[in-house]
Amino acid sequence: MSPDEVEAAVASLFRLNGYEVAGPLQIQSASVDIRADRIGDPFAKPVFVEVTTERVDTTKLGKDLTKYYACNEAYPGCTFLIVSTEGFTQSVVERSPKNVELLTYEALAARFEKFHPYQSAVLTEGHLAQELLRLADVYEPPHFDFDTRLEPALEALHEWIEDSESGSGWLIVVGEYGTGKTALTQMLLRQLMEKNKADPTCPIPVRIELRDFTKQFDVSSLLHKFLDDNNLSHIPLHFFESLISRGRVVLLLDGYDEMAQYMHLLERRVCLEALAQLGRNGAKGILTSRPNYFSEAEELRVLETLYSSLENSGIAAVEYAREAALDELFERQFINRSERRLQDLDKEQTEALVSRKLSGDPDKSAVVLRLLNKVSRPSDDGARLLGGKPVIISYLVDLADQLSEPGNGGEDDTGRTDLVTEYQCFRLIVDQLMLRDRRRSPAMPMDSRRRFLHRMALRLSDSDKPLFQEVDFVNLINDEFRQRLDRLPPSERESDRQTLYADLRSSATLTRVAVGGKEGWRFSHNSLREFLVVEYLLSCLQAGRVPAS
Template sequence: MSTIIKGNNFRDLVASTLEAAGFHAESEIRVGPKKVDVIWHREDIDGIIRYGVEAKDYASALSMVECREFVTDYGTLVNDKAVDRAWLISRGDVSPDGRLLVDKNPNLKCMTFAELQRRLMNLDPYLRHLVETFEHDRIPEWFVAPHTDEDEPLDDVVDRWLVEFDAPPLAIVSGYGKGKTTFARHLAARLARNALANPTERLPILIPLGEIVEEQSLEGLLGKVFTTGPGVRGYNFGLFQSLNRLGRFVIIFDGFDEMKHGMTLHRFEQMIVELMRLDAGGAKIVILGRDTAFQDDIEFKSIILGRQTTAGGTEVAARDRRAFRQVQLREFSLDEAHAYVRAFFPIAANDALRQLPEVDREHWKTARIEELTVGTLDPLLIRPVHAQMLCHIATDRTVELKSLSKHGLFDRFVHFLLDREVRKAGRDPNFTLATRRRFNAEVALWLWLQGGVSTTSLAHVPFELCKTAAAGVQHDYDESALRKELTAGCLIEKAAGTVYFGHRSLQEFLVSEAILTRSANAGFSERDLDIYIRAVNSEIVDFIVGAMDSQDSARTAMERWLANLPGWESIDLEKTGMRLLVALYERLKPDSDVLGPWQPFLEYFSANGQIEYAFRSRRAREVARRLAFDSRTASFRVQASTALLIARLLSANQESRPDLVAGMVDPNSIRTAIAKAREIGKHKIHYVRREADYALWLLLSSLTFSMSQSGSGVVVNLDSFYSDAADGSPVDVIDRATEGGENVVIPPQALYRSWGARESEIERVRPFFTERSISDRIRPLEVEVLRKRHVRSSAVSETLRQARPTLTMPRKKLS
């Protein structure tokens, strides 16, 4: 590109930037004998002020020669009143002597293009505010720099990204309480210090999405940021866009998961697209938020990777924005956690210990820090938000830290938060901490049952929740006033008209409390069990189990779950819900015969130590074999559920297949079937009915025989076995990986060994495996169960199936 073209482009860039700032600017205007690069004017109180601009796009710093030439040419124009003021704008630096020469002349000014941009929209008060609030909160005293999941300092990752040309926007995504918001404030303050010291540096713009979630447009978000706190002189959206394209800002959107609450995926995508309107030119954009904002991989790919999924399941690139570059954060290392405690705890403890003499205070703080970092609390400390809560709780000298669990931690933390709310001026003292805690829990559960969201309009909170929480409280509030009073002292109030839980873990704890409270009601039913067990996630399960381990009332409440379990049917229970049931089973130790069809699943998963179908211990293998054996004499519903459990175990445990099949099928049943087949004659078929001998019926439904030189084999079609077992069972714990599988060949000798029968007994069942004239005449009477259920399509060829008579009947509740 020629020097002339470069100069013209820079001149036009200066003019367009002035236009974006709201000024009328014209390029290449002759003023007297001089052709001026840019003329612009602005309205002042006493009239229009006209500026002349000389734009210089030099590779090196402007020398004294160019500055002297500017003073000569434009000083004359100013003196002749052709222009009121004149500016020399340089793309790069200006020599100190040249700058001094220009600036000492009245109405002449020399500046770099970066300095011009800073003057057009004066963000210095905003930058100072970022630094001052960061320091006022004493964050620099306890801040521990976060690391990525690859153990790289996050600051280093961000700094490399800042200087990378045309880098995609950065997404810092991780679970709750890993320090994302604190890092956002740290980054904004660090960049603000740099920008205040050097006008050429990028300016940070920190936008906390959770606090201004009601704004639905980019203009609204930025307007709110720049009109609250210190004002920003010269702000308008057009100028901001222009400067952003020029690479003047680092825009930090913190809390996209808070913005997401209450939004459908489509609305969430729209909002991200709206924010990414700023991703143009030299823009640098960071977003931070929790990974729990994404319900599944489809949502993650859509929002972070920019890969949308069509109705047909095909991935396509989003057309209107770039994908993000994802960065994950790890938790504290133990050294970092201990360093954080040693720095933060003295600050947190100062107010609590004000009444103690200074010598005693310092001695107690030292002893308490040692107690916090001795090792017993390390599992809690490695998550930054837990470490912070623990420090606050530890300031209470009456708290015994050694026995504090995660449930105990949140129990105290919620108490402290609500105690602070109750003490605030303006709160009605009739509404006690217990009342407000009950209301918080009910709202948390109500929001959770809407689909896991955590925000809504205050007007949408059901009045029944307010009435339930306020039961027994003397007041004369009407519906509107009662809702206002309760939400005003609520942990979820963030802004007018919008409620929001600051930490998802806080909501999860409150959800667990609400479930426990409702489970204690005398009217707790199978329907309630079905609702709540589908609502829990891993964190909620941990909180409920933690409550049971420390509160008799919680154990009593959860006994109602086991009391309703025998009659509750669910064919699509998630593993998380099963983990809760296993925890109840292990802690409450009910008799097996009161658990109904859930008994085999509970016994097996408890023995396995994990909610997995693959064996994790010898005991799990032994229990599975015993369950299969015991099912021979169990009720039909328990037989059916055990068969489905065995079907999934067959898919997951190849080496144990003969034992599992042998355990479930009684050799006496085979002997009886052989006898009946012989009794009715050579040309008639003996049909095994499903209700008469479920295990043998199930095996026959999925069984064929293979013959080879090495001998015969029983071929079990795992797809068919699983499908028929699934149709029969009233309960199931889903796992897509164990829904059938390939055909399995089991030598009859393996079954004989598993049965452990004497040779004379084996001889009586051997014809079933060796004589086709017998086995071909023992068939299952096929039953078509009329209910919808997700099953894998069978991999076996239809030609391998023998035609079977079918009895079609509506499904009734098994007993």
């Protein structure tokens, strides 16, 4: 950069972080490049900055110290910075007064970034750091299917992020349910944060779970939510956006499909517009989704619906032209896109993952592997084994103790060749989770819990219901357990209702979450919710009854 460009960049850093900037200016006959005053703080001392593209030696330091003395005389206690793109000689570092800070441009920018709370939350402190550490201990890296060859997924993503020729924009990672898309972004977050901690010039990873958005968002609301949720509200939004556009931040957006299922087509278009604008402005990021939620046909349908509404409303030509320009942007970033398809784990990877998760217990590992080798999905070219789905592996490993008991599906099936369908496997998983609930709470009949969870899964599939709060539990309890409650004296009903609420929210299929500032419960994996909906609808069809609304 030229001297003028560097000076403008330094001034921009201060402006983006809430300073009023002036310069060059005269301070007692000394010419100073920049003065910055904190907006809204009348008691803050001014900051004076000398900017240079030279390597600062003792001669240059002497000239700048003359300016420092003038500034300090006029504004005692002021901050004085010397910012150099080329650094400082050792003698300058040794001789510089303690009230004069020597910074490279990169070091100055890092002063403003202030992502340390997020870095600590990811790597060292709190629930997230512990969760990522546990994941790293057992993680089995998957592969991408790309150009008819397999490539290690994590390595490919690191290469894409570090490749300057790949430019800005989005890399779409698609995979069916349970292939490990979320775990992949979590591992990538941890590894990229470790790189940034070791070398602050590496980009800062920002992971956002799109499933937390059930209404359309724009760029500001997307980024604001991340900053607020991660104790980074001290970072100005405009500065955060500038970090993204300059490549200092890499975005990891997980679960486009889990967001899209709650939105109408036009709402999805607003979200796609926000993501496209980020990419056009310099953002580089990874977006995960199931294939059927992020196909060319699906997203083109968004565009076609919009054009139909524009034509019917007689919209002005200038607005139509704007939408056509946006569509060109969509086509460049989302239709003619970079894409990688996540594969299930192969037999060797599956065995390695089970072995790590059940380390020291070969008998339980053998039980789980026997069952995994029989899990299949029907397809046009015959049954396809599904034992390599990390979500199924995790469920079965978690249930290894129960599966090892006689009669629970884990007995030695030597000589048997029948396959277990995907549906049967999830029924086995849910059955075992229900048995765990019965051991914990024998007073609750299993069929009553299952009926309640069927209805809960159905309601959580509505577009406006990302989680179940206490009022939702109570309303469904009143409906599902009406006869039981009506038999009780009025004085006892509320107590029993609260007992049911405490029991049902603790079901093994559920997990507690916070979404949009609200706390509640939802199923621990989307596949469990989907299975329970399918199981419920099938039971209604078989019984000839109309499903509950």
